[in-house]
Amino acid sequence: MEDVAALAAVSAMTVSRALRDPTSVNTETRLRIEAAIDATGYVPNRIAGSLASRRTNVVGLIVPSLRNSLFAETIQGVSDALGAHHPLMIADSGYALAGEEAAIRAFLAQRICGIVLHNTQHTTRSRSMLEDAGIPCVETGNLTEKPLDMTVGFSNYDAACAMTEYLIGRGYKNIGFVSLPIHDNDRAAERRAGFLAAHQRRGLISAPELLLESPPGLRSGGLALATLIERVPAVDAVFLSGDVLATGALLEANRRGLDVPNKIAIVGSDDNELQEAVSPPLTTLRFPRYQIGHQAAEMLMKRLRNPSRDVSRLDLGYELIERASA
Amino acid sequence: MEDVAALAAVSAMTVSRALRDPTSVNTETRLRIEAAIDATGYVPNRIAGSLASRRTNVVGLIVPSLRNSLFAETIQGVSDALGAHHPLMIADSGYALAGEEAAIRAFLAQRICGIVLHNTQHTTRSRSMLEDAGIPCVETGNLTEKPLDMTVGFSNYDAACAMTEYLIGRGYKNIGFVSLPIHDNDRAAERRAGFLAAHQRRGLISAPELLLESPPGLRSGGLALATLIERVPAVDAVFLSGDVLATGALLEANRRGLDVPNKIAIVGSDDNELQEAVSPPLTTLRFPRYQIGHQAAEMLMKRLRNPSRDVSRLDLGYELIERASA
DNA sequence: TTGAAAGCGCTACCAC
DNA sequence: GTGGTAGCGCTTTCAA
Numbered sequence: 050m051e052d053v054a055a056l057a058a059v060s061a062m063t064v065s066r067a068l069r070d071p072t073s074v075n076t077e078t079r080l081r082i083e084a085a086i087d088a089t090g091y092v093p094n095r096i097a098g099s100l101a102s103r104r105t106n107v108v109g110l111i112v113p114s115l116r117n118s119l120f121a122e123t124i125q126g127v128s129d130a131l132g133a134h135h136p137l138m139i140a141d142s143g144y145a146l147a148g149e150e151a152a153i154r155a156f157l158a159q160r161i162c163g164i165v166l167h168n169t170q171h172t173t174r175s176r177s178m179l180e181d182a183g184i185p186c187v188e189t190g191n192l193t194e195k196p197l198d199m200t201v202g203f204s205n206y207d208a209a210c211a212m213t214e215y216l217i218g219r220g221y222k223n224i225g226f227v228s229l230p231i232h233d234n235d236r237a238a239e240r241r242a243g244f245l246a247a248h249q250r251r252g253l254i255s256a257p258e259l260l261l262e263s264p265p266g267l268r269s270g271g272l273a274l275a276t277l278i279e280r281v282p283a284v285d286a287v288f289l290s291g292d293v294l295a296t297g298a299l300l301e302a303n304r305r306g307l308d309v310p311n312k313i314a315i316v317g318s319d320d321n322e323l324q325e326a327v328s329p330p331l332t333t334l335r336f337p338r339y340q341i342g343h344q345a346a347e348m349l350m351k352r353l354r355n356p357s358r359d360v361s362r363l364d365l366g367y368e369l370i371e372r373a374s375a
Numbered sequence: 376m377e378d379v380a381a382l383a384a385v386s387a388m389t390v391s392r393a394l395r396d397p398t399s400v401n402t403e404t405r406l407r408i409e410a411a412i413d414a415t416g417y418v419p420n421r422i423a424g425s426l427a428s429r430r431t432n433v434v435g436l437i438v439p440s441l442r443n444s445l446f447a448e449t450i451q452g453v454s455d456a457l458g459a460h461h462p463l464m465i466a467d468s469g470y471a472l473a474g475e476e477a478a479i480r481a482f483l484a485q486r487i488c489g490i491v492l493h494n495t496q497h498t499t500r501s502r503s504m505l506e507d508a509g510i511p512c513v514e515t516g517n518l519t520e521k522p523l524d525m526t527v528g529f530s531n532y533d534a535a536c537a538m539t540e541y542l543i544g545r546g547y548k549n550i551g552f553v554s555l556p557i558h559d560n561d562r563a564a565e566r567r568a569g570f571l572a573a574h575q576r577r578g579l580i581s582a583p584e585l586l587l588e589s590p591p592g593l594r595s596g597g598l599a600l601a602t603l604i605e606r607v608p609a610v611d612a613v614f615l616s617g618d619v620l621a622t623g624a625l626l627e628a629n630r631r632g633l634d635v636p637n638k639i640a641i642v643g644s645d646d647n648e649l650q651e652a653v654s655p656p657l658t659t660l661r662f663p664r665y666q667i668g669h670q671a672a673e674m675l676m677k678r679l680r681n682p683s684r685d686v687s688r689l690d691l692g693y694e695l696i697e698r699a700s701a
Numbered sequence: 702t703t704g705a706a707a708g709c710g711c712t713a714c715c716a717c
Numbered sequence: 718g719t720g721g722t723a724g725c726g727c728t729t730t731c732a733a
Contacts, residue, residue: 097726116451322593423710
């Protein structure tokens with residue numbers, strides 16, 4: 050920076066100012082400085098800047114997994130909203146609360162200016178670190194009643210409940226429910242709770258044998274369907290909530306020559322092109338993943354600009370997409 | 376840190392040392408310091424540390440898109456290899472060289488210690504900034520002959536050439552080729568070059584009407600197939616290289632009642648569970664996306680530990696997965 | 702509109 | 718094995 054200043058015949062102070070707020074500097078001076086920056090190939094040192102100003106522009110994001118295309122949507126939303134001015138640090142928790150805590154610790158050491166979490170369940174230590182840090186925080190995975198700070202998303206409970214009531218309404222009696230492993234996964238837990246609540250609300254009882262946890266994946270979905278049919282031959286509908294499980298189940302049903310939805314109904318969640326393209330197209334839930342990421346980042350930046358505490362809970366809802374599989 | 380030092384009755388210097396290398400400090404001292412850290416809830420300031428030591432542990436990663444599940448594999452590989460000690464900063468270039476340059480500039484301002492790029496094509500400015508920065512750099516998208524620094528991956532050219540020769544070998548005469556837009560995308564360009572080279576090698580000529588660029592997506596793949604059939608009714612095979620294009624084309628063929636592979640062969644790239652699950656299962660190319668990310672990060676860290684210049688080009692190859700669609 | 706001085710919270714370096 | 722001193726490259730604050 051001294052080099053640039055010398056070349057532009059101003060002080061380092063003026064260069065610093067010109068970089069942060071070009072309007073605060075005389076136009077001619079600014080032009081000279083810009084020329085000098087170009088000539089020297091100067092790249093500002095944000096580390097030094099951050100230390101001096103005691104804040105960074107870096108935003109932290111923690112997702113359960115990086116290879117999951119669901120989270121990829123949210124990540125893209127966050128990244129797009131942040132733009133070039135806010136670098137994005139990403140870590141995955143590996144679907145574990147301890148992993149999340151480790152990532153939070155690492156991020157806080159980097160003095161991130163805000164954080165987006167996909168969990169609404171955290172270790173005690175995670176909570177206290179986040180509170181002590183005093184940075185804005187947006188939780189996105191599940192719309193929680195008492196967020197750490199802000200939250201944006203949809204209610205997994207409501208969504209699962211709605212889909213289950215839909216199935217019950219269409220006359221299905223023995224509905225299977227498949228979710229990802231519930232351990233350390235509040236979203237999966239909420240969905241199962243919603244599934245059970247819908248039964249209760251309609252005065253039905255869901256047999257425990259109809260509840261299944263499954264790893265993610267197309268093949269796993271097929272396997273889950275097979276397991277349920279074997280356990281409960283009378284099963285007449287299956288709600289697979291998570292990843293591509295439902296698509297896997299549908300392909301397996303096709304393979305077995307089972308008539309969907311007449312012999313067995315199959316419904317899913319997290320709509321995508323594929324669920325629409327298969328035959329029959331899947332009835333499913335659609336979640337605004339990209340928008341959630343986008344809004345989360347916007348809320349963060351808004352809070353950064355104006356440290357008030359107004360908008361702190363944003364429900365982006367869900368859609369039940371009715372197609373031909375139920 | 377002063378607080379911790381006071382509580383542990385040592386100097387700040389010793390706390391700093393204990394944090395960076397616990398073995399360099401007396402065991403009892405270390406225990407006292409750890410207790411003090413616990414008691415105060417101290418979170419080290421890596422910004423200050425980085426400024427003082429003039430280096431960070433932060434690794435930068437730039438991919439064309441964050442929502443693409445292909446890159447998600449690579450990202451996960453990088454993240455896993457880096458572990459908790461190396462925070463990961465991610466940006467997407469939006470499939471544009473200018474986007475990559477902007478991300479590089481932002482990363483260098485953050486003084487990242489190394490960078491992983493998915494491109495092997497860069498703006499002049501990107502190249503010079505990277506050179507001036509003097510940080511290790513791994514290019515991963517396409518195995519290039521003259522990398523900026525290090526490279527790991529596979530040859531898109533060879534892979535596409537192999538698949539095309541496979542098709543030619545099976546007697547197909549009018550082979551269509553669909554890729555993602557080639558502008559600013561060296562991988563797509565290389566694949567097309569490989570496709571053409573295979574024809575040349577076999578003494579065949581590929582009609583220009585059989586070359587198509589398409590946006591990504593299942594639907595786009597179907598559309599691409601339709602376009603090719605309309606343009607060249609005699610087309611007897613289509614090689615769709617990119618994303619889920621091939622799957623989309625296969626589903627479209629099924630919809631139209633076209634016998635695959637007898638009426639028309641369809642082959643793809645970037646194998647995944649779905650390509651295996653559809654009917655007929657797709658003959659395709661498999662790329663070690665996760666391994667590429669993992670190795671890239673490992674190469675980076677190895678170089679960081681030992682600034683030599685030995686391993687700089689790693690070919691992880693590709694596989695041609697022969698299934699029933701050709 | 703511009704500049705000088707002080708200092709952000711650490712680590713490098715050297716002394717003990 | 719431990720501590721003191723200087724300074725990393727900026728921004729803050731205040732003065733001109």
